Amino acid sequence: MRVLLIDDSSTMRKIQRRSLSALGIEDIDEACNGKEGFEKLQAEKYAYDLVMLDMNMPEMSGLETLTAVRADPNSNKIPIVMCTSVADKSQVMEAIKAGASNYVVKPFTPDDLQKKVQKYMK
Amino acid sequence: MISDCVVLVEPRHIIATVNTYVKMLGTKPEVVGERYTQSGIFSVSEVTALIGFSGEAVGAMIISLSEEVSLKTISKFLYFEQTEINNEVLDGIEEIVNIVSGEAAARFSYQTGLGLPTIMLGEKQRLHGNEEHPWQFIKMKTDELGEFIIGATLKEA
Numbered sequence: 001m002r003v004l005l006i007d008d009s010s011t012m013r014k015i016q017r018r019s020l021s022a023l024g025i026e027d028i029d030e031a032c033n034g035k036e037g038f039e040k041l042q043a044e045k046y047a048y049d050l051v052m053l054d055m056n057m058p059e060m061s062g063l064e065t066l067t068a069v070r071a072d073p074n075s076n077k078i079p080i081v082m083c084t085s086v087a088d089k090s091q092v093m094e095a096i097k098a099g100a101s102n103y104v105v106k107p108f109t110p111d112d113l114q115k116k117v118q119k120y121m122k
Numbered sequence: 123m124i125s126d127c128v129v130l131v132e133p134r135h136i137i138a139t140v141n142t143y144v145k146m147l148g149t150k151p152e153v154v155g156e157r158y159t160q161s162g163i164f165s166v167s168e169v170t171a172l173i174g175f176s177g178e179a180v181g182a183m184i185i186s187l188s189e190e191v192s193l194k195t196i197s198k199f200l201y202f203e204q205t206e207i208n209n210e211v212l213d214g215i216e217e218i219v220n221i222v223s224g225e226a227a228a229r230f231s232y233q234t235g236l237g238l239p240t241i242m243l244g245e246k247q248r249l250h251g252n253e254e255h256p257w258q259f260i261k262m263k264t265d266e267l268g269e270f271i272i273g274a275t276l277k278e279a
Contacts, residue, residue, distance in 0.1 A: 009216070009217045
């Protein structure tokens with residue numbers, strides 16, 4: 001399984017990477033904002049089984065990134081799990097309408113994150 | 123509505139802080155002493171993460187820690203021992219204030235958004251609080267990580 005982590009916080013990328021590694025997922029790429037993430041997706045020819053996407057980022061927000069990914073016919077089927085803070089409740093609804101597959105709310109335990117990811121493991 | 127502005131750090135910031143520490147750090151902080159108010163110029167610890175609130179209410183929240191507690195906290199957060207204040211440690215502290223403030227903001231009766239977290243670093247850091255909208259603080263601690271302070275100031279927009 002190949003996963004793309006898009007988050008402006010290196011701390012959150014490390015925490016997510018650790019949780020994914022515990023599930024045996026080691027093929028993980030990272031991007032530090034939505035623009036870089038979308039470019040990575042295109043450069044890698046959309047070869048990801050899951051995208052973990054932070055909501056609140058500079059450059060290109062999670063919602064803008066989600067909209068761009070879903071508008072691209074090459075990536076509109078890739079599962080996307082939004083990673084959001086509790087304060088982003090209304091944005092979560094917008095994200096679901098815009099095509100997010102699922103979401104995980106910060107603060108989360110490793111188990112919370114792993115349960116969300118396991119749904120997309122083959 | 124006014125009560126939100128008067129009673130800031132208890133209980134919503136405390137609940138948010140406890141939830142964040144329990145879920146993401148695996149340790150439960152407890153309140154030490156009473157809540158207190160400060161205005162004018164006052165000192166904070168060596169590592170202070172600040173994040174602004176905007177929307178129907180405006181203000182800010184901080185988490186303030188010593189360098190030693192910062193290193194212990196991020197070592198626990200990342201499962202990797204940190205021995206010096208560096209970008210990794212400061213990014214981690216920013217993320218903690220981001221998560222805590224996000225959960226606290228969701229408990230306001232106001233619609234509020236969050237800014238991007240900022241770190242103030244170094245000895246003899248001082249903040250200023252307006253007398254009409256003073257900062258309110260509470261000290262918390264975990265046996266494992268040590269003491270830290272959370273504080274907030276908020277007013278209706």
